[in-house]
Structure formats: C-alpha cells, structure tokens
Amino acid sequence: MRKSRYYILFLTISITLFYCKSNKQTASKQVISEKTEKETTAPVSAKAQSPFIAPGKTIEKMQVENGFEVKLIASEPLVSSPVAMQFDDKARMWVVEMTGYMPDTIGTGEDIPNGNIVILDDKNKDGVYDDRTVIIDSLILPRAICLIENGILVAEPTNLWFYEIKNDKVGKKTLVDPKYTEGGNVEHQPNGLFRALDNWIYNAKSDKRYRKRGNKWEIEHTHFRGQWGISQDNYGRLYYNNNSQNLIGDYFPAGLGASNKNQKNVAGYNEKWVANNNVFPLHPTPGVNRGYMKNVLDDSLRLTNFTAAAAPVVYRGDLFGDNYQFNAFVPEPSANLIKRNILSENGYIVKGEQAYKNKEFLASTDERFRPVSLYNGPDGAMYILDMYRGIIQHKTYLTPYLKDQIGKRELTQPLSAGRIYKVVPKSAKAKPVMIPSDANELVKLLGHANGWVRDRAQQKLIDGKYNQTVPALRAAIKQTANPLLAIHALWTLEGLNSLKTEEAAAWLRQSNWKFRMQGLAVSPALMTPGSYQQFASLFNTMVDANDTLSAPYIALVAKTIQPFDTAASRGLLTKLALKYPNNRYVTDAIISNLQDQEEGFQSEISASLSSPDLLLNKQLQRAINTVQSARGNRNPEMLKKEFPKGEALFTSICQTCHGADGAGIKSLAPPLNQSEWVTGNKDKLISIILYGLTGPVKVNGRVYQTPEVSGDMPGIGYDKDMPSEDIAQLLSFIRKSWRNDADKITTEEVEKTRQKLTGREKAFTENELNGI
Numbered sequence: 001m002r003k004s005r006y007y008i009l010f011l012t013i014s015i016t017l018f019y020c021k022s023n024k025q026t027a028s029k030q031v032i033s034e035k036t037e038k039e040t041t042a043p044v045s046a047k048a049q050s051p052f053i054a055p056g057k058t059i060e061k062m063q064v065e066n067g068f069e070v071k072l073i074a075s076e077p078l079v080s081s082p083v084a085m086q087f088d089d090k091a092r093m094w095v096v097e098m099t100g101y102m103p104d105t106i107g108t109g110e111d112i113p114n115g116n117i118v119i120l121d122d123k124n125k126d127g128v129y130d131d132r133t134v135i136i137d138s139l140i141l142p143r144a145i146c147l148i149e150n151g152i153l154v155a156e157p158t159n160l161w162f163y164e165i166k167n168d169k170v171g172k173k174t175l176v177d178p179k180y181t182e183g184g185n186v187e188h189q190p191n192g193l194f195r196a197l198d199n200w201i202y203n204a205k206s207d208k209r210y211r212k213r214g215n216k217w218e219i220e221h222t223h224f225r226g227q228w229g230i231s232q233d234n235y236g237r238l239y240y241n242n243n244s245q246n247l248i249g250d251y252f253p254a255g256l257g258a259s260n261k262n263q264k265n266v267a268g269y270n271e272k273w274v275a276n277n278n279v280f281p282l283h284p285t286p287g288v289n290r291g292y293m294k295n296v297l298d299d300s301l302r303l304t305n306f307t308a309a310a311a312p313v314v315y316r317g318d319l320f321g322d323n324y325q326f327n328a329f330v331p332e333p334s335a336n337l338i339k340r341n342i343l344s345e346n347g348y349i350v351k352g353e354q355a356y357k358n359k360e361f362l363a364s365t366d367e368r369f370r371p372v373s374l375y376n377g378p379d380g381a382m383y384i385l386d387m388y389r390g391i392i393q394h395k396t397y398l399t400p401y402l403k404d405q406i407g408k409r410e411l412t413q414p415l416s417a418g419r420i421y422k423v424v425p426k427s428a429k430a431k432p433v434m435i436p437s438d439a440n441e442l443v444k445l446l447g448h449a450n451g452w453v454r455d456r457a458q459q460k461l462i463d464g465k466y467n468q469t470v471p472a473l474r475a476a477i478k479q480t481a482n483p484l485l486a487i488h489a490l491w492t493l494e495g496l497n498s499l500k501t502e503e504a505a506a507w508l509r510q511s512n513w514k515f516r517m518q519g520l521a522v523s524p525a526l527m528t529p530g531s532y533q534q535f536a537s538l539f540n541t542m543v544d545a546n547d548t549l550s551a552p553y554i555a556l557v558a559k560t561i562q563p564f565d566t567a568a569s570r571g572l573l574t575k576l577a578l579k580y581p582n583n584r585y586v587t588d589a590i591i592s593n594l595q596d597q598e599e600g601f602q603s604e605i606s607a608s609l610s611s612p613d614l615l616l617n618k619q620l621q622r623a624i625n626t627v628q629s630a631r632g633n634r635n636p637e638m639l640k641k642e643f644p645k646g647e648a649l650f651t652s653i654c655q656t657c658h659g660a661d662g663a664g665i666k667s668l669a670p671p672l673n674q675s676e677w678v679t680g681n682k683d684k685l686i687s688i689i690l691y692g693l694t695g696p697v698k699v700n701g702r703v704y705q706t707p708e709v710s711g712d713m714p715g716i717g718y719d720k721d722m723p724s725e726d727i728a729q730l731l732s733f734i735r736k737s738w739r740n741d742a743d744k745i746t747t748e749e750v751e752k753t754r755q756k757l758t759g760r761e762k763a764f765t766e767n768e769l770n771g772i
Contacts, residue, residue: 084144248667260593268348
C-alpha cells in the first residue's frame with residue numbers, strides 16, 4: 001500500500017469516443033522554438049483553470065533544450081489515450097489505447113471492453129501520421145504489447161495473450177499467461193513487454209520474463225523491477241524506475257541472480273542509476289494527490305521531486321549527437337516535463353546525474369500534457385506518448401484535496417484526447433529506416449548507428465529463422481571494428497540456436513571488457529553436460545588472474561553449472577568467497593546460488609572466513625534469518641478462508657509494495673511482518689490504513705525514508721464506498737499473517753475511527769501517530 005503512480009493509466013478516455021477504422025487526420029506540423037523566460041515561467045494561480053489546448057497549439061506551451069524541436073505527429077481523433085506502442089518494419093506505430101480507465105472520479109464503467117490496439121500509418125510520408133486501423137478492439141484496460149514472429153503479445157489484465165496477425169488481420173488467439181497481472185490494482189500491475197538484447201521479454205512491476213521457442217512459450221522467474229516502463233542500453237542492461245525515483249537499473253545480466261527466495265535484495269540489481277530526484281516544472285503544479293503536504297510543492301506551488309516518474313528510455317538513436325549518447329530520459333506527467341540524465345560507467349558500475357540545474361530537457365506550461373512513455377524510433381528521434389488529460393489519479397487513492405482541485409479547476413473534461421510527438425535536432429533530417437527482408441541486408445543492419453534498427457534487425461533474423469545468415473554472423477562476431485555489430489551478431493546466433501561454445505569461450509578471453517561481459521552473459525544459454533567443464537575451467541582461470549570485473553558475473557553464472565556438477569559450482573563460489581569477502585556484488589551473487597544451503601556454506605568457509613564483520617558472513621546471516629522467520633509463518637490458506645475480503649484487498653492494494661511475504665520490497669515499502677505498527681496499537685494502524693502515512697517511519701529500530709522507499713503510503717479511507725467490514729478484514733489479515741499474531745480488528749473499531757477522523761484530508765506522520 002503506497003502512494004499511487006500518477007503516470008500510468010491515469011487515463012480516462014470517454015467511452016463514447018468514435019473510433020473509425022481508417023480515420024484520417026492532418027496534424028499540425030508546428031515545431032517548438034525556444035521561449036523567453038517571461039513566456040515560459042509566468043506565475044499561474046493555484047486555482048486557475050487548466051484549459052484544453054487544441055493539438056495544433058500544444059507545442060506553443062513547451063520549452064525544449066536549445067537546438068531541438070518538438071513535432072506533433074498524431075493526435076485525436078486519430079489516437080486517444082495512448083499508453084504504450086511499438087514500431088514495425090514499415091515505421092508504422094502499433095499503439096495501445098487504454099480507453100476505459102477512470103471515466104470519472106469514481107471509476108464508473110472501468111470494466112467496459114473499449115480498449116484498442118491500433119496501427120497508425122504515415123501514408124503520404126510527410127512525417128505526420130494520417131491513417132488509423134483498429135487491429136484489436138473490445139479490450140478491458142490493455143496496457144502493453146510486443147511484436148514477435150507472426151503476431152503480437154497483448155497484456156489485458158489478468159491475461160497475457162498472443163494474437164497471430166496476417167495482413168493486419170487477427171487470427172488465432174493463444175493464452176500465454178492467465179496470471180500476467182496476478183494481484184495488484186490497475187495502477188500497480190505488470191507492463192512493459194520489453195524485448196531485450198538477450199532475446200527474452202521483460203516487464204516492469206513484475207518478476208516474470210517470457211520467451212517463445214517454436215510453438216511453446218517459456219515463463220521464468222526473474223528480479224522484480226520498477227513500476228511503469230522499461231528500457232535497455234547498448235549492452236542489454238535494463239533500466240526502469242518507480243514513482244518517486246528518477247532512474248533505477250541492473251548492472252548485471254537480467255536473467256541471473258534471482259534464484260534464492262531467502263535473499264531479499266541482490267546487489268547490482270535495482271540499483272539507483274541517478275540519486276537526484278528533483279524536478280523543475282515551468283509552472284505551478286498543485287494538482288498532485290499530496291499537494292497539501294509539506295515539501296511536496298515549493299513556495300511557488302511547483303512540484304519539488306518526482307512523484308509520478310514514468311516509462312524511461314535510454315537514447316540509442318543516431319540524431320542527437322555524441323553528447324546525448326548514453327543519456328536516459330524520464331517523463332514526469334504530474335509536472336508536465338521530461339528529464340534528461342547523463343550516464344557514465346566505471347567497470348560494471350553505472351551512475352548518472354541530471355543534465356541541468358534548475359531546468360529540464362523538455363517542459364510545458366500545459367497541465368494536461370501527460371507524457372507517460374518514451375521510445376527510440378526508426379528515424380533516430382525520441383518519441384513521446386502523451387495521454388493529454390486533466391485527471392491522472394485512480395479512485396482508490398484520490399484524496400479530497402485533489403478532488404477539490406479537479407472540481408475547482410475543471411480538470412475532468414474532455415476525456416477523448418491523446419497526442420504523440422517526436423523530438424529531433426533542428427538541423428536533422430529524420431528519415432525512418434525500413435527493415436528489409438533480405439538476409440544480407442539484415443545482417444548489415446546489426447551494426448547500424450541507430451539502436452532501434454539494430455534491435456529490430458536482430459529480432460527479424462530470429463523471428464524469420466534466417467539460418468542462412470549463420471556464416472555471416474560468425475564472421476561478424478570475430479571482427480572488432482564495430483563492437484555493436486559483434487554484440488548483436490552474438491545474440492542473434494544465440495536466438496537462432498547456432499552459437500557455439502568455443503565462440504563464447506573466445507569472448508571470455510578478450511581483453512576488451514565489453515566483449516568479455518557479453519561472453520559471460522551468454523554462457524548460461526550454452527551450459528550443457530558437454531560444455532560446462534570448459535566454462536568452469538575458463539571461469540577458474542579468470543578468478544585466478546584477478547579479473548575483478550568478471551568476478552560477480554562468474555558468481556552469478558555458477559548457478560548454471562550446478563545441475564551438471566555441484567562440486568565444480570561450489571568450488572567456484574568458495575574461491576570467490578575467499579578472494580572477495582567484502583565485495584557486496586560478489587557476496588550477493590554467491591548467495592544467489594545457495595537457496596536453503598546458506599548455513600552449510602557458512603560452515604564450509606568458517607575456518608577461513610570466521611569474522612562476523614565480513615560482509616559475506618553478514619549477508620549469509622540475513623538469508624539464514626529469513627529462512628528461520630519463514631518457518632514460523634502462519635498458514636496463508638487458512639487466513640484466506642477466515643478473512644476472504646481482507647486477503648483480496650491485500651493482494652490488490654498492499655502486496656505490490658509490501659510483498660507477498662510481508663517483508664517489504666526494495667525502493668517501495670517497509671515490512672509488515674513483525675512490524676510494531678501492524679501488531680501494536682489498533683487505532684494507529686486503522687488511522688494509517690484510512691488516511692495514509694507520510695515521511696520517515698521507524699520499523700523495528702530502522703528508519704525507512706526516501707529514497708530508500710517511497711515517502712508516502714496512500715490511505716483507502718478517502719473512498720467512502722470502501723466498507724468498514726472489508727477494511728477490518730484487511731487489518732485482521734495482516735495482523736495474523738506471517739509471524740504476526742495480534743488481535744483481530746472489528747468492523748465497529750474501524751467505523752469508530754472513521755467517524756472520529758471525518759473530514760481529515762492529510763496523511764499521518766509518525767509524530768502524529770505517536771500522539772494517539
């Protein structure tokens with residue numbers, strides 16, 4: 001349970017919007033010019049209305065970095081409520097329209113099947129999209145897509161579907177995962193469906209990844225990542241965020257290190273790429289859910305920090321110039337802006353900083369400008385999906401303060417808009433690269449300067465089973481003049497099941513870290529009874545040679561040797577433990593191999609590593625404590641039967657931040673298991689659930705505060721339709737779950753507190769609660 005994300009789904013498009021199959025539009029070809037300080041920062045009253053701006057006029061409200069311009073390429077009625085999209089080989093946009101989300105402030109009709117997947121096309125090739133084709137309609141709150149092989153994955157809660165597509169017509173429909181969005185509510189459910197360099201499909205707000213092999217869909221457990229949107233850099237590292245944090249990501253291969261359920265966090269995953277979360281809106285932004293709270297807005301009523309960080313993108317195009325390579329852009333729809341971050345790497349460590357002080361890459365004075373997702377494009381431009389609307393908050397978390405703002409400033413209507421923009425340098429001639437079917441041309445495109453082109457060429461070679469290109473791909477991985485060509489060729493061979501052990505082994509011997517890194521990342525895909533010994537020998541040689549950069553990778557990959565040779569795998573881990581007992585990345589990678597074997601490993605190394613102050617021993621003890629704690633947990637099925645409504649509320653609202661095990665999730669929320677706030681004073685707990693908790697909070701002697709966790713936990717008491725009986729069941733459920741064993745809370749106790757707090761609009765602070 002926590003502060004909701006304002007970005008996603010904040011969507012409320014009128015359910016009566018007319019959608020025609022090939023409706024044409026002529027979008028304004030206006031571009032942005034730099035504004036004077038007077039024009040862009042003129043003060044606006046907190047009670048001023050937020051007028052609807054026609055598509056042709058919205059760019060006038062924007063300010064973008066010098067030398068760049070913004071172009072409107074699609075708007076209503078051609079597109080409405082866009083939340084996700086992908087380009088196809090012809091540079092057409094496949095767009096997800098989440099039409100039904102929150103048609104009004106009480107969410108009337110959210111379950112009406114009125115969402116769409118549409119194709120937008122630029123028929124006359126003038127850079128403005130002018131044609132619309134509805135491919136799939138009658139969807140309930142669709143949220144993500146992925147083009148793959150002869151069809152498209154579509155996320156429609158709770159399901160993940162695969163639709164076969166032929167000549168833009170839907171064919172067979174296959175259910176890939178009936179529990180794609182198991183648990184959570186509309187603002188807290190998986191999304192993304194990002195097809196990464198390693199040929200797996202990853203998600204935000206999820207710990208699953210997917211891959212299609214033949215006619216079979218594979219589903220694997222991975223790290224839980226982010227909240228809305230996911231991206232990658234040129235080397236396959238994943239980037240994401242949560243509502244209050246600018247940018248988060250993984251140092252190491254996405255598919256490794258998530259195999260020990262006793263290990264809550266693994267160093268190198270969910271790392272803060274950029275620690276600075278300040279934002280700099282061009283105008284007052286009082287229309288945020290917690291705008292009444294101290295320090296949320298500054299003296300000029302402008303948002304001070306991210307509160308709705310949305311789908312980021314690592315820019316990988318070929319238009320922006322060298323200064324924009326390895327830059328990450330993050331939209332903040334509640335502040336009507338897009339932030340630029342400059343990244344740098346030192347070995348396997350990636351860190352970044354905001355590109356500017358007291359300004360943004362792009363910002364608007366139009367409060368209805370709601371950038372929710374960013375993309376690289378086939379022409380090297382950066383694309384922006386703008387839901388263009390006033391209300392961006394779900395009813396579950398809508399505070400009286402924000403309801404008042406919505407009413408006073410007439411933010412509700414209209415609900416039928418949506419815009420798509422692209423950002424380009426003023427001097428650039430952006431022309432999309434069309435992806436050919438010719439095999440030789442596709443191999444050449446693996447080395448293209450535009451990352452989108454490289455990705456799509458790799459995917460097409462794999463999807464089309466272009467096995468005739470294997471000789472050319474083998475030659476490509478041996479050349480070093482174009483490292484990116486070599487890297488994509490390597491993973492294309494992996495995707496075609498044609499990569500040889502000796503080829504990956506050759507990369508492990510490279511002096512260039514970027515090649516060695518990819519060799520380590522691809523080795524698990526090649527681990528077999530016939531190859532593991534060669535890999536184990538190479539890994540031991542690298543450790544003996546003090547290859548410190550490879551050490552955490554080797555510890556992570558050791559898990560894939562274990563099924564074939566437990567002794568070889570354990571020998572690598574022991575060698576690494578003795579060499580790097582205080583390296584947090586290596587120690588956590590070691591422990592990721594040791595589910596339910598932590599105590600045994602601790603005994604094995606105790607003679608050589610006896611000090612309890614060593615980081616490895618501390619981390620091992622934490623995992624052991626988790627095991628011991630879990631042994632005392634109560635039967636969840638019995639509690640589900642006793643408190644069915646409470647369990648349902650926990651799953652839909654609380655679990656996504658506090659975890660199914662009540663242990664809390666990194667970057668989101670503190671633990672509920674054995675928390676004094678849960679098992680202690682009933683009035684305090686009821687008050688928190690009703691109206692939320694803000695600011696630092698001490699749990700079991702440890703202070704939790706931003707940016708370690710979200711600074712706000714939303715209450716559900718603002719929803720007057722929420723029955724007190726259901727809230728009582730929820731509280732009783734968590735007071736009896738895991739190792740908690742506190743008294744139940746009755747409906748009467750909840751009702752009494754609700755009456756006592758009637759009229760309250762603010763979340764509680766720890767100091768206030770301690771006064772109860």
